[in-house]
Amino acid sequence: MKLLVSALEHSANVHLTYLMKELGDDVEIHGIFDSSLGNSIVDLRSTAIMGFVDVLKKLPFFFRLKDQMVELAQDMDKVLLIDSSGFNLPLAKEIRKRYPHKEIIYYILPQAWAWKKKRIPVLEKTVTKLASILPFEPSYYSPMAPIEYVGHPLLDEITVKKTDLTPTGIVTFMPGSRPGEIKKLMGVFREVRALITCHAMLVIPPHFSDEKISELYGDISGFTITHDAHTTLATSDFAFICSGTATLEASLIGTPFVLVYIAKKLDYIIGRALIKLQYAGLANLLLSHAYGTTLHPEFIQNDVTAENLYNSYLEMDKEQFFHNAAKLRSLLQHGSAKRVSEIIKEIHD
Numbered sequence: 001m002k003l004l005v006s007a008l009e010h011s012a013n014v015h016l017t018y019l020m021k022e023l024g025d026d027v028e029i030h031g032i033f034d035s036s037l038g039n040s041i042v043d044l045r046s047t048a049i050m051g052f053v054d055v056l057k058k059l060p061f062f063f064r065l066k067d068q069m070v071e072l073a074q075d076m077d078k079v080l081l082i083d084s085s086g087f088n089l090p091l092a093k094e095i096r097k098r099y100p101h102k103e104i105i106y107y108i109l110p111q112a113w114a115w116k117k118k119r120i121p122v123l124e125k126t127v128t129k130l131a132s133i134l135p136f137e138p139s140y141y142s143p144m145a146p147i148e149y150v151g152h153p154l155l156d157e158i159t160v161k162k163t164d165l166t167p168t169g170i171v172t173f174m175p176g177s178r179p180g181e182i183k184k185l186m187g188v189f190r191e192v193r194a195l196i197t198c199h200a201m202l203v204i205p206p207h208f209s210d211e212k213i214s215e216l217y218g219d220i221s222g223f224t225i226t227h228d229a230h231t232t233l234a235t236s237d238f239a240f241i242c243s244g245t246a247t248l249e250a251s252l253i254g255t256p257f258v259l260v261y262i263a264k265k266l267d268y269i270i271g272r273a274l275i276k277l278q279y280a281g282l283a284n285l286l287l288s289h290a291y292g293t294t295l296h297p298e299f300i301q302n303d304v305t306a307e308n309l310y311n312s313y314l315e316m317d318k319e320q321f322f323h324n325a326a327k328l329r330s331l332l333q334h335g336s337a338k339r340v341s342e343i344i345k346e347i348h349d
Helices: 010-023 051-057 059-073 085-098 119-126 179-195 210-217 229-234 245-253 265-274 282-291 306-315 318-332 337-348
Strands: 002-006 028-032 078-082 103-107 129-132 147-149 170-174 199-203 224-226 238-242 257-261 298-300
Touching (some): 002 059, 002 085, 010 337, 028 059, 059 085, 078 085, 085 103, 085 119, 103 337, 170 229, 179 210, 179 238, 179 257, 179 306, 199 229, 224 229, 229 245, 238 245, 238 306, 245 282, 245 318, 257 306, 298 306
Parallel strands (some): 002 028, 103 129, 170 199, 199 224, 238 257, 257 298
């Protein structure tokens, strides 16, 4: 089977890795993905963006890349799109227009429930199968929509979790993986670290060179560096985490934490105007939707101060967090790779 894959984000490629294990050797992938998985048509580093402003700057590049993917689709048995709605939804529409009978699977869907709900009819019309990783998501679609909750990929990938809250004397800092995020947060993280007497771990992406680490992180002499986020979180009493997938990972592992995020001012203004959500963290969104409760504090923009973060570290009800984290794991049920692989094979047959 020839499968055209569009997986631009690092997290999407982690999910793709587990999916490929389920699909087996009879599936040959082409398109956009991490070089460790095969011969991608583009270096993923060239697709990295942060915020609306960066998107505008790189529009010509992404238009050319979309055209290249549409041409490739002609010889593929089917198409698999993972996350990255800004690129993948226009790609899906163009493939559907050019090849009306081409099978398209969308895994990790655009968050149409959060903003641009008008995209939902477009998704229903354009995509052959919508593989949702959020249990509440199908309720936003029409009764006859080709959508299914398939489980959550992090439950395939996380092999460790806290069994209790016995203190370890370790606190972890996770300033994200994008350069802009790291530069904005490390100054505050150093201030917080100076206030905390525990051993401080700093999670840094494993592919960063020493030169890049020096450029992005500045003085990290007060931290112990680690590349293993899951194990580090499982052995930590607390964490300070940049908004993103890592916050859900910590939630499922059971490590108390606070979410922090500082966006570019223009991106924040645009985002506030377009996205009408009460919470930034997916764990908080899931629990508030299902149980009317939240899991962790959130500090955004000017609220990201050393004082606020330190006070949350001191004051959080960690037992309540641990209890709600278990509810979250139960809500998400199971991983998604097996079911998505079955969907791909079912459609192909």
